[in-house]
Structures are given as structure tokens and as C-alpha cells.
Amino acid sequence: MYNFMDEFRNSDLARQAAEVLASYKGRPVKIMEVCGTHTMAIFKYGIRSLLPQNISLISGPGCPVCVTPVSYIDSAIELSRLEGMIITTFGDLMKVPGTESSLLKEKAAGRDIRIIYSPLDAVRIAAENPVRKVVFLSVGFETTTPVTALTVLKAYENQIGNFSILTANKTMPEALKILAVSGEVKIDGYLYPGHVSTITGTELYWRLAEEYGISGIVTGFEPLDMLNGIIMLIDSLNKGKATVINEYSRAVTKEGNPIALGKMYEVFEPCDAIWRGIGNIPASGLGLKEKYKKYDARVVYEIKEKDSSEPKGCLCGEILKGNRIPRECGFFGKQCTPENPVGACMVSSEGTCAAYYKFGGIE
Amino acid sequence: MDIITLAHGSGGKMTHELINNLFKKYFSNDILGQGDDSACLEFKAGRMAFTTDSFVVSPVFFKGGNIGKLAVCGTVNDLASAGAKPLYLSCGFIIEEGMPVEELERIVCSMGETAKECGVRIVTGDTKVVQKGAADKVFINTSGIGIIPEGVNVSGRNAKPGDKIIITGNMGDHGCSIFLEREKLDINAEISSDCAPMNKIVEDILNITMDIHVLRDPTRGGLATTLNEIAGQSGVGIKLNEDAIPVRQEVAGVCELLGMDPIYMANEGKMIIILPECHANDVLKALKSNKYGENAAIIGEVTDKPAGRVSIKTVTGGSRIVDMLVGDQLPRIC
Known part of the structure; x- marks a missing residue:
């Protein structure tokens, strides 16, 4: 692990790559980094500050917390108020504002809400507390969903009846298509999400290239990965034909991880999903299959999700699609800060607004 | 004397036993030994630093230390941040009933050792015991006094361009x-x-x-x-x-x-x-x-x-x- 970290942070090599980029004289290119972890890493290493004016990076909708609709948070809060309920969640979701409250505020008010690090912990908690009810807030892309699938399988095998999940799982391909076809801003190429790709493989990106003429590169999250990735992508863009490059071959293969995918589709099946700020994207979500419906918290507790509206004036939706940048939003840095987030992009540490605020300042 | 009970905080006989068997044993010094309600301290003229901090860490024992060591270091370090030489500490304990006395002893022992390493004396203290659930094992407050050597002027306001x-x-x-x-x-x-x-x-x-x-x-x-x-x-x-x-x-x-x-x-x-x-x-x-x-x-x-x-x-x-x-x-x- 340590070698992998140091090797791709070599300062001399990074500076050489930065010089190559700084000397780019070609046509202006717009590149979207789809994944929230990329957005964060780009800021963390100051990569935007190294790019010349004719290369711009636009942040995409790849932060699972940011694209989770307000109504989902409201449902989670409703569940947390049920007698005997233990809500288990990843830390990121705690601060996301619902319509009237957040999980963090509910916890302070005495609800039993626990941050966990693996969904498997949620099943363990359920087994240890047989008279309580345990719900896991299942949010995430292809990187996290296979482990959630394993968790449901484990509950099924061990006949743990007091456990269920509130799903908001999403997959990338359909969202990428929508962005490419309907975005107001013409994106020249994509930095594809490295972590998601370890599971999905690269074949789906080839389909995007062939059917929609979309070019992109799969990269890792270290400075050298991203800098070299941008150089390689721009080279290929200037050659014309849409293509897919895998810079992250130390982790990503063409096939991805068939075992993880197998588990995921054993438990889940595609369904429509609401993306906060974008709206409904057909077949872009994952819901529990009929066999596992008894682990669906919406079914178990008869939760009816309400329509959710965004706070008026919040530009999260446009920002997620790459149409606007945080500084263009009237709330940014004023009403909306990491202490007091209005929209979801400010909440998650990987949200575009949070990244701009934390690393980029507010001027 | 296996676990701490509410009686240890009553101010009566059990409290005295706790003070004599634990606190005086590990913190031993003349000023604490006087047993008065206030510690009386002699000072020469000059600038003094005074600070307080409360410690509520969970778990109370961790790799590299425990809440007691932390409570001494934390206040000593706040005094040192003023450029002061730390001299005296107070310590207040809020203990949850049911805490094993053996654990409290380990904490107090480590406070005594750390104070010795720092060259400070724990000269006054207080113990309260609260009902189960009202605290998380033990909370400790320490306050400290130190003297600032002549000519030292350290402050967060003093950073200068070029430093x-x-x-x-x-x-x-x-x-x-x-x-x-x-x-x-x-x-x-x-x-x-x-x-x-x-x-x-x-x-x-x-x-x-x-x-x-x-x-x-x-x-x-x-x-x-x-x-x-x-x-x-x-x-x-x-x-x-x-x-x-x-x-x-x-x-x-x-x-x-x-x-x-x-x-x-x-x-x-x-x-x-x-x-x-x-x-x-x-x-x-x-x-x-x-x-x-x-x-x-x-x-x-x-x-x-x-x-x-x-x-x-x-x-x-x-x-x-x-x-x-x-x-x-x-x-x-x-």
C-alpha cells in the first residue's frame, strides 16, 4: 500500500508532467471528472492551478451522497423515529440536510444512529440486538453495492429478520449517456472513475465510444495518474476517433470484477432512480430482487417517499451536470457552507461545492 | 474496595480513604499533604500563565497513554505554549459509579508519573461520583499555573512575515x-x-x-x-x-x-x-x-x-x- 502511494506521488515526475500540460497550445478542451474522489484529489494536489486556460476540468455527478435526493434523507429520518430503531450509515450521510432535519440533528435529539465502516457491521448489530430493528442506509455506486449485496445474503443465510436496507444504489453507465447526450456544456472527454471501474471493467466505456462517440480515460487518484491521464486523453482527443484508454491498469481490467458483479446482480436488479438535481434516469438504480424484498425497508416499514424539491436558488443540479460552477451560485460561501450546507454538493466531503470551498477558497 | 460507588463521592469516610490511598499516594507533595481546602502557593513577582482543560476521551486507556497522562500533558502543554514553566496543577475527577478501582488507580498512578516527568506538582483536587450512565467511566479536569521567564513574549498574535x-x-x-x-x-x-x-x-x-x-x-x-x-x-x-x-x-x-x-x-x-x-x-x-x-x-x-x-x-x-x-x-x- 505504501509503495503504491509514494510511487505515484513522485514530485519530480509530477512537475515534469505539469510542465507538459502547461505548454499545451492546441484547441481548448473541456474534460469532466465524473467521480467525486477525483474532484477531491484534483483539488488536494492543486492540479487545476497547474492547467493552462485552454484545458478546463468540470466536475461531474459521481458523488453518491450528492445525487441522493432529499426525499431519501426524509425517509431515513422517518425511520429513525420509529420505536426501537437503530439506523446504520456511512459517515458522509450524517450532515445531509433533509426537508426539516438531518441525521446528525436526529442523533443529537436521541435517535439511535450509528456510523459504520462496512455494511456487514449492520448485520452484526442486528444479530446482537434481536429485539431492535436495524436499517442500513444503502447509498453508493458499483464500488460499494457488492458489499451491500453480500450483507443481504448474509442476513438471508443466517435468517436475521430484524435487518433491512433503505436503497438508493445507483450505477454509472446510464447517467454518463444522459450527460453526454443532453448536457448544455459540450464535454470533449471524460476522466472515468477508477474505483467504480475496478468492479465494472471498461467494456461499458467502449460501448459509449462506439454508440455515442464519447472518449474517456480510466485513471487512478494519485497525482501522477491524473496528470498523465489528462495528457494521454488530450493526445487522443486531438487524433479524432473516439476511444477509451485505461491508465489505471494496475487495478482495472476490461472485465472488471465478475465475482463482485455476480453477487450484486444475485441480489439487486436495475430500476429507475431519481438523481438529485438531474431527475429520473431509467434503469440507473438498483433495487432488491423479489426474493430479497423482505430486506427492503420501504416494504417492511411501508415508507412512501414524498416528492422532493430542491431549496429555491440552489444550483446543485446544474453543478452536478457540469453546466455551472459553485462560485456562480448565490448561496455559495454565504448561506451555504460546510457547517451549514444548503445543497448536497456542499455536504459530502467529495461534493463539488465542498471541494471548491475547502481547497479553493470562496473568492 | 473493588468498584467505585456513590459512597466514594459522599465526602465521608470512603471519600477520605480514596484520597489517602490513591491521590495522596501517587501525587504526594508537601502542599497537597497539608490537607486544607485551598493550596497556598508562594510566588515571586513576574508574569504568570493560567489555563484549564477537561478530558473526556473514550476509551480511557489507549495505545501510548490513558486519560490521566493526557490530562497532565494537555494542561502542561497549554502552559508551555505560553512559554511558561509549569509549576502547579489542580485536578477534578468526575467518576461514573461502577468503575473498577484498579482502573482508577492505573490512571492516577500515570498522572503522578507524568507530573514527576514534567516537574509539576498536583496541589489540589476534587472527586465526585455520578450515577451509572451520567459519565463515561471518568472525566478529568486539570487547571495549571506556570511562570513566564523574563523576556519571553510568546503569542498567537506574534507571527511575522519571513518567520x-x-x-x-x-x-x-x-x-x-x-x-x-x-x-x-x-x-x-x-x-x-x-x-x-x-x-x-x-x-x-x-x-x-x-x-x-x-x-x-x-x-x-x-x-x-x-x-x-x-x-x-x-x-x-x-x-x-x-x-x-x-x-x-x-x-x-x-x-x-x-x-x-x-x-x-x-x-x-x-x-x-x-x-x-x-x-x-x-x-x-x-x-x-x-x-x-x-x-x-x-x-x-x-x-x-x-x-x-x-x-x-x-x-x-x-x-x-x-x-x-x-x-x-x-x-x-x-
Whole structure:
């Protein structure tokens, strides 16, 4: 692990790559980094500050917390108020504002809400507390969903009846298509999400290239990965034909991880999903299959999700699609800060607004 | 006397037994021994530093220390941050009934040992016992008094453009070790808290030069938050070199896995030193020969602009702003 970290942070090599980029004289290119972890890493290493004016990076909708609709948070809060309920969640979701409250505020008010690090912990908690009810807030892309699938399988095998999940799982391909076809801003190429790709493989990106003429590169999250990735992508863009490059071959293969995918589709099946700020994207979500419906918290507790509206004036939706940048939003840095987030992009540490605020300042 | 009961806090016989068998045994000194309601202390003329801090850490025992050691080091380090020589501490215990006496003894023993290492005396104290659930095992408050040597003028308001910034060692050990123990994460990493007194190191530095502008221990919120406070107080900018900030590999690895940042993690045995460039190398050399300063490094400098801002030069040669910590660092989803 340590070698992998140091090797791709070599300062001399990074500076050489930065010089190559700084000397780019070609046509202006717009590149979207789809994944929230990329957005964060780009800021963390100051990569935007190294790019010349004719290369711009636009942040995409790849932060699972940011694209989770307000109504989902409201449902989670409703569940947390049920007698005997233990809500288990990843830390990121705690601060996301619902319509009237957040999980963090509910916890302070005495609800039993626990941050966990693996969904498997949620099943363990359920087994240890047989008279309580345990719900896991299942949010995430292809990187996290296979482990959630394993968790449901484990509950099924061990006949743990007091456990269920509130799903908001999403997959990338359909969202990428929508962005490419309907975005107001013409994106020249994509930095594809490295972590998601370890599971999905690269074949789906080839389909995007062939059917929609979309070019992109799969990269890792270290400075050298991203800098070299941008150089390689721009080279290929200037050659014309849409293509897919895998810079992250130390982790990503063409096939991805068939075992993880197998588990995921054993438990889940595609369904429509609401993306906060974008709206409904057909077949872009994952819901529990009929066999596992008894682990669906919406079914178990008869939760009816309400329509959710965004706070008026919040530009999260446009920002997620790459149409606007945080500084263009009237709330940014004023009403909306990491202490007091209005929209979801400010909440998650990987949200575009949070990244701009934390690393980029507010001027 | 196996577990602490409400009777230990009643002020009666059991309380006296606890004081005599535990506190007086491990804190033993003349002033505490007098047994009056107040400790009476002699002082010469001069400037005095006075501080207080409460400790509620969970778990109370952790790799590299416990709540007692922390309670002494924390207050001693706050005094040292004023350039003061710590002399006297008070300590107040709030104990949850049912706590094993053996655990309390280990904590008190370690406070006595740490006080001895620092050269401070615990001269007054108080014990309360609360019902089960009203505290988490034990909470400790310590207050401290120290004297500031003539000619020393250390404050967060004194950072000047051109000053160098030194940190006395690796960042994030305490925060990372507590985090791993508290969350019982299945990560195999040998990380101990850095909990240690900094007063001797500060004394060494002041013996080299009195011309130290700022001393501050980067506890909660870590290096990043503390430097933001100083930049704000002094109305200066701070520029850091990412390459130069010392971080233990294990801590870097854990932070990498969980999406956290060592420069926002708490330290309990480190000191930030801001001083004129001309003294920086001498001070650094002296630090490196102290067991609590082996990994000391010059990590950046003070600039005139932009006032109130901390920025960092990253390994790529790019730069970014380093903001204060907001709330807690929450581990990310992916």
C-alpha cells in the first residue's frame, strides 16, 4: 500500500508532467471528472492551478451522497423515529440536510444512529440486538453495492429478520449517456472513475465510444495518474476517433470484477432512480430482487417517499451536470457552507461545492 | 474496595480513604499533604500563565497513554505554549459509579508519573461520583499555573512575515490511534498516541533563544486548524510545503483508506514553533536531539499575504488553500 502511494506521488515526475500540460497550445478542451474522489484529489494536489486556460476540468455527478435526493434523507429520518430503531450509515450521510432535519440533528435529539465502516457491521448489530430493528442506509455506486449485496445474503443465510436496507444504489453507465447526450456544456472527454471501474471493467466505456462517440480515460487518484491521464486523453482527443484508454491498469481490467458483479446482480436488479438535481434516469438504480424484498425497508416499514424539491436558488443540479460552477451560485460561501450546507454538493466531503470551498477558497 | 460507588463521592469516610490511598499516594507533595481546602502557593513577582482543560476521551486507556497522562500533558502543554514553566496543577475527577478501582488507580498512578516527568506538582483536587450512565467511566479536569521567564513574549498574535514554521514531529498519531481503538476497525496498524509533555522541549528552545514568536500545540482540529487560528490572530499568510510535513507511514495509510487527512488529526505531544529564520536551524538541531523532537522539521513560512489564509504547495508543484476543520472528519463512502 505504501509503495503504491509514494510511487505515484513522485514530485519530480509530477512537475515534469505539469510542465507538459502547461505548454499545451492546441484547441481548448473541456474534460469532466465524473467521480467525486477525483474532484477531491484534483483539488488536494492543486492540479487545476497547474492547467493552462485552454484545458478546463468540470466536475461531474459521481458523488453518491450528492445525487441522493432529499426525499431519501426524509425517509431515513422517518425511520429513525420509529420505536426501537437503530439506523446504520456511512459517515458522509450524517450532515445531509433533509426537508426539516438531518441525521446528525436526529442523533443529537436521541435517535439511535450509528456510523459504520462496512455494511456487514449492520448485520452484526442486528444479530446482537434481536429485539431492535436495524436499517442500513444503502447509498453508493458499483464500488460499494457488492458489499451491500453480500450483507443481504448474509442476513438471508443466517435468517436475521430484524435487518433491512433503505436503497438508493445507483450505477454509472446510464447517467454518463444522459450527460453526454443532453448536457448544455459540450464535454470533449471524460476522466472515468477508477474505483467504480475496478468492479465494472471498461467494456461499458467502449460501448459509449462506439454508440455515442464519447472518449474517456480510466485513471487512478494519485497525482501522477491524473496528470498523465489528462495528457494521454488530450493526445487522443486531438487524433479524432473516439476511444477509451485505461491508465489505471494496475487495478482495472476490461472485465472488471465478475465475482463482485455476480453477487450484486444475485441480489439487486436495475430500476429507475431519481438523481438529485438531474431527475429520473431509467434503469440507473438498483433495487432488491423479489426474493430479497423482505430486506427492503420501504416494504417492511411501508415508507412512501414524498416528492422532493430542491431549496429555491440552489444550483446543485446544474453543478452536478457540469453546466455551472459553485462560485456562480448565490448561496455559495454565504448561506451555504460546510457547517451549514444548503445543497448536497456542499455536504459530502467529495461534493463539488465542498471541494471548491475547502481547497479553493470562496473568492 | 473493588468498584467505585456513590459512597466514594459522599465526602465521608470512603471519600477520605480514596484520597489517602490513591491521590495522596501517587501525587504526594508537601502542599497537597497539608490537607486544607485551598493550596497556598508562594510566588515571586513576574508574569504568570493560567489555563484549564477537561478530558473526556473514550476509551480511557489507549495505545501510548490513558486519560490521566493526557490530562497532565494537555494542561502542561497549554502552559508551555505560553512559554511558561509549569509549576502547579489542580485536578477534578468526575467518576461514573461502577468503575473498577484498579482502573482508577492505573490512571492516577500515570498522572503522578507524568507530573514527576514534567516537574509539576498536583496541589489540589476534587472527586465526585455520578450515577451509572451520567459519565463515561471518568472525566478529568486539570487547571495549571506556570511562570513566564523574563523576556519571553510568546503569542498567537506574534507571527511575522519571513518567520519559519517548525513542527516537532509526526502529525496525526493521537487522532489516528484513538480513532482506530474507538471504532474497533479491523485495520492492522501499530499506531500509538503521541501523548507527551512538551515543557522540557520548550525550555530547551528558550535556552537557545528568547526570540520565539509563537508556540502552539496542535491538538483538536490538528495542524491545519491551529495554523489557521494563528494566521487569523496575527493577520498573516502561512505557506506550507506538503513534502516537508512529517507523517508516519501507518498514519498516512490509515488516512488514505478512510478518506481522512493527517493535518486535521489531533496531536497530544507536538508543538508548532514560529520563529525568525535566523534561529530556525539552531532550534531544529536542538529539537532533533530530544526524544520528543526526533522527527522535527521546518514545514513552511509566514508571508504577509493573503492575510488569514493557510496554503500548501503540493507534491505536484500546484497549490491549494488549507481551511479549518468543520465539525468532525467523517469517513467517506467510496
